[in-house]
Amino acid sequence: MNPSAVDELTLGDYLPRFESFHAQVANGLMRRPKMLPAKFLYDKTGSELFERICGLREYYPTRTEMGILSRYAGELADLCGPQCMLIELGSGSSTKTRMLLDRLCEPAAYVPVDISREQLIEAAASLCGDYGPLEIIPVCADYTDGLRTPATRRAARKTIVFFPGSTIGNFEPDEAMRFLRGYAHGGGCDAMIVGVDLRKPRSVLEPAYNDAAGVTAAFNLNLLRRINRELGADFALGRFYHRAIYNEHAGRIEMHLVSRTEQAVRLGRTRIMFEPGEPITTEHSYKYTLAGFANLAVCAGFEVGRVWTDPRQWFSVFYLKR
Numbered sequence: 009m010n011p012s013a014v015d016e017l018t019l020g021d022y023l024p025r026f027e028s029f030h031a032q033v034a035n036g037l038m039r040r041p042k043m044l045p046a047k048f049l050y051d052k053t054g055s056e057l058f059e060r061i062c063g064l065r066e067y068y069p070t071r072t073e074m075g076i077l078s079r080y081a082g083e084l085a086d087l088c089g090p091q092c093m094l095i096e097l098g099s100g101s102s103t104k105t106r107m108l109l110d111r112l113c114e115p116a117a118y119v120p121v122d123i124s125r126e127q128l129i130e131a132a133a134s135l136c137g138d139y140g141p142l143e144i145i146p147v148c149a150d151y152t153d154g155l156r157t158p159a160t161r162r163a164a165r166k167t168i169v170f171f172p173g174s175t176i177g178n179f180e181p182d183e184a185m186r187f188l189r190g191y192a193h194g195g196g197c198d199a200m201i202v203g204v205d206l207r208k209p210r211s212v213l214e215p216a217y218n219d220a221a222g223v224t225a226a227f228n229l230n231l232l233r234r235i236n237r238e239l240g241a242d243f244a245l246g247r248f249y250h251r252a253i254y255n256e257h258a259g260r261i262e263m264h265l266v267s268r269t270e271q272a273v274r275l276g277r278t279r280i281m282f283e284p285g286e287p288i289t290t291e292h293s294y295k296y297t298l299a300g301f302a303n304l305a306v307c308a309g310f311e312v313g314r315v316w317t318d319p320r321q322w323f324s325v326f327y328l329k330r
């Protein structure tokens with residue numbers, strides 16, 4: 009990372025506080041079935057592990073979405089038009105963004121939004137070095153708390169919200185609808201570009217989330233390590249294992265941390281009991297049909313402008329107009 013590029017960045021910092029993390033973890037572990045929000049998987053280590061997942065042979069989504077974006081970036085850029093502001097939700101390493109930035113005509117600003125602060129700053133600094141005069145305004149926030157559009161030096165003709173990585177699939181469908189509706193009816197968005205993973209055979213889906221090298225397992229278990237470190241819990245990591253299964257009826261991958269034994273875990277003054285085989289759900293990743301997601305977007309108040317897919321129809325990119 010270039011340290012002088014970091015100095016030039018102004019970070020909008022709205023990272024949720026300790027109390028909020030603690031309350032959400034405590035609530036999630038007290039309920040039945042136990043469930044923790046997927047956003048907490050992404051601390052510094054979680055983001056690094058996710059980057060490794062993106063390069064795994066079994067993990068088709070990143071490769072496939074990048075293939076679509078590289079093929080259709082010109083068309084996307086034409087739809088965005090000149091001098092747009094690009095806001096990216098869950099920007100991670102901003103790798104895919106480069107494909108758009110390379111083709112956009114004089115973009116007014118790029119606003120990466122992510123809950124993972126270190127990775128956000130690193131990615132923004134690296135883009136600063138490579139995209140010279142482009143104004144880059146990183147915002148560290150939970151995007152479910154609502155978007156605060158920052159003031160930019162240059163006026164933008166359009167605001168485009170980019171939401172790749174099939175992160176929309178981490179919402180329950182009714183939440184996804186409410187989330188999209190906020191952009192369809194709010195003032196700060198002219199169009200959205202959304203990466204959506206599609207339904208496919210279990211034989212492809214389950215290995216993607218159960219890789220042979222165990223990187224996804226490490227990513228999932230890192231959540232317990234984070235809770236121990238940041239909230240003073242005493243999870244024994246060896247007493248839990250990672251599992252990912254495709255729930256075909258619901259059309260989603262379910263990622264679990266399963267208790268190997270009957271055990272008690274301390275979180276502050278609270279004791280949380282586990283039965284042998286009891287899971288904590290750490291992520292749902294919904295897989296849509298093209299028609300299903302189009303319907304959701306229309307019900308949320310968008311018009312489907314364009315949809316691109318790969319030849320196997322494993323992944324899709326939607327351009328949604330207000």
Ligand SMILES: C[S@@+](CC[C@H](N)C(=O)[O-])C[C@H]1O[C@@H](n2cnc3c(N)ncnc32)[C@H](O)[C@@H]1O
Pocket residue numbers: 046047050055058062070097098099100101102104121122123124149150151152172173174175
């Ligand atoms: C599945 S990864 C996708 C990363 C990248 N956009 C890509 O396509 O490879 C999800 C990203 O969203 C971020 N994220 C997840 N939930 C979030 C939330 N509620 N608010 C802000 N960022 C979030 C994570 O930190 C992570 O960088």
